Amino acid sequence: MSTTTPAPYDPGPGTEYSYPLSDYARATARALGKDWDAESGYLGAWGLIITTDGRVSLRLYVDGDGSVGDLMLEDRSTGREHLVPPFHLPESAPHTPDEMREWGEQLALFVFSLGL
Template sequence: MSTTRTPAPYNPEPGTEYTYPLSDYARAAARSLGRGWDAESSYLGAWGLIFTTDDRVSLRLYVDGDDIGDLMIQDRHTGDEYLVPTERLPEGAPRTPDELREWGDAVALFVLSLGL
């Protein structure tokens, strides 16, 4: 008789693993960027748009499904893609409004660094 146990499959309750959809990250970034910036949600919040109200800049914030789940920004005018640095952010997805604001601030700083 084997004493090996099979672990139960990981099955978190809805909303406990990822409290905020990616569109919330985009909205937090637009708030951090300030006046002249806005954001929109995609279907089910799976990605978000960050854009200037004069349509000069339009960016899609998403997670790269082909790699290890990197946070990415795509310039919707040129198609250029950029890896958003997240090394200095807390481990794991944000779980509180303050943590979401921290992620939004980081995305906003990166957007500004692109000089678009």
């Protein structure tokens, strides 16, 4: 009987996750409307979602604590962190502009639910 060891999972760059988190922030700002904007964090690893009047500044990032990273929004004025519940989000990572727009719309709904 022959046994083979499966090859380690090693997707090519950009195939598993096509967009950095800063793109999620930009899609969210677009969905929130003309009074919102976004900025990229270091290497796109996080993004800021901000109001154009500076009233609200949210950092979108993945929390590395625990066994699985969680998508988080941090209110930079208060330091409060909000876990983005997975049921608020599409089922898989976006690979097309339309899928990214859908992510932005769902994240915008979550921001609205926070009353910011």
